[in-house]
Amino acid sequence: MTSGGDCPGMNAAIRAAVRVALSLNMEVWGIKNGYAGMTANEFIPLDSRSVGDIIQKGGTFLGTARSEEFKTSAGRQRAFENLKRRGIEGVLVLGGDGSLTGAAMLGELGMNVVGLPATIDNDIYGTDYTIGFDTAVNTAVDAINKLRDTASSHGRVMVIEVMGRHCGAIALTAGLAGGAESILIPEEPFDLDSVCKQLLASKNAGKQYSIVVVAEGVGSALKIGDTIASKTGLETRVSVLGHIQRGGAPTVFDRMLASTLAERAVFGLAAGVTQVMYGVHAGRIVPTNIHDAVTKKKNFNEDLCQLSGMISK
Ligand code: ADP
Numbered sequence: 048m049t050s051g052g053d054c055p056g057m058n059a060a061i062r063a064a065v066r067v068a069l070s071l072n073m074e075v076w077g078i079k080n081g082y083a084g085m086t087a088n089e090f091i092p093l094d095s096r097s098v099g100d101i102i103q104k105g106g107t108f109l110g111t112a113r114s115e116e117f118k119t120s121a122g123r124q125r126a127f128e129n130l131k132r133r134g135i136e137g138v139l140v141l142g143g144d145g146s147l148t149g150a151a152m153l154g155e156l157g158m159n160v161v162g163l164p165a166t167i168d169n170d171i172y173g174t175d176y177t178i179g180f181d182t183a184v185n186t187a188v189d190a191i192n193k194l195r196d197t198a199s200s201h202g203r204v205m206v207i208e209v210m211g212r213h214c215g216a217i218a219l220t221a222g223l224a225g226g227a228e229s230i231l232i233p234e235e236p237f238d239l240d241s242v243c244k245q246l247l248a249s250k251n252a253g254k255q256y257s258i259v260v261v262a263e264g265v266g267s268a269l270k271i272g273d274t275i276a277s278k279t280g281l282e283t284r285v286s287v288l289g290h291i292q293r294g295g296a297p298t299v300f301d302r303m304l305a306s307t308l309a310e311r312a313v314f315g316l317a318a319g320v321t322q323v324m325y326g327v328h329a330g331r332i333v334p335t336n337i338h339d340a341v342t343k344k345k346n347f348n349e350d351l352c353q354l355s356g357m358i359s360k
Pocket of ligand 1: 050114117142148149
């Protein structure tokens with residue numbers, strides 16, 4: 048099942064999970080549209096051919112949704128009974144924070160559940176990378192490269208808003224890899240006056256143009272752009288990347304991460320593992336208690352912040 052916000056690599060994970068499960072002689076069902084489909088009894092049988100031609104596709108062919116009904120105990124009970132009636136013995140949930148919280152609650156009802164972190168935000172405790180993050184930052188860096196061409200031609204400040212309501216991982220990584228002069232993220236308080244001073248100092252040091260990457264969680268990029276323009280007198284443009292960051296063919300990294308995590312998840316379910324999320328740490332697949340995965344806060348990478356400050360001068 049895929050749930051919550053879609054991300055590139057979900058299809059690659061489903062494909063691997065189905066085929067590994069079939070190789071273990073399991074019977075495999077897909078649940079349509081996340082917990083909404085689980086409560087509405089929307090299940091489809093999956094065989095090897097049903098997951099053909101999807102490894103390269105963004106999104107999720109099973110569909111995804113947000114379900115308010117599943118947040119109620121009556122809704123969860125209905126979902127649980129739908130699973131039991133079909134003789135389903137284990138559920139693999141792919142999604143972000145909310146979806147894994149739902150998986151933990153389904154686990155408490157007595158269903159075996161294993162989760163995989165699938166969200167472009169890279170905000171889940173217990174894994175260095177979530178499925179979809181690498182593709183999203185590559186999309187953002189590609190856009191930054193293109194916006195750089197026009198910023199450079201006109202000698203402008205380009206303010207680029209990327210996704211991340213509570214987590215600056217996309218902004219920090221795309222900003223660093225995209226060579227941004229300034230990166231504004233929710234985890235680090237910032238002062239727009241100093242950002243403006245820094246942009247003017249860059250201009251005085253001979254930089255013809257500047258890139259400012261803003262995570263959506265720090266506030267409106269349009270307002271930030273207006274303030275920069277009025278405080279510095281520099282010609283400024285704003286670009287909000289939006290949902291383009293969620294789509295597209297998954298990168299090799301995301302396909303590998305999705306396929307290897309899915310294999311481990313299915314082996315886990317086959318061995319009776321439950322209430323576990325599999326992630327990756329220091330290049331190895333690691334299990335994390337699913338309750339910890341959704342309640343503990345992932346460490347914010349201060350070092351990358353410092354590095355970005357140092358190499359953008
Ligand atoms: P994501 O998984 O991308 O973080 P959401 O936060 O929207 O997306 O969660 C997806 C779905 O997971 C929700 O619509 C809901 O059905 C389920 N869910 C989220 N939080 C809870 C919760 N506290 N209890 C039960 N189900 C939840």
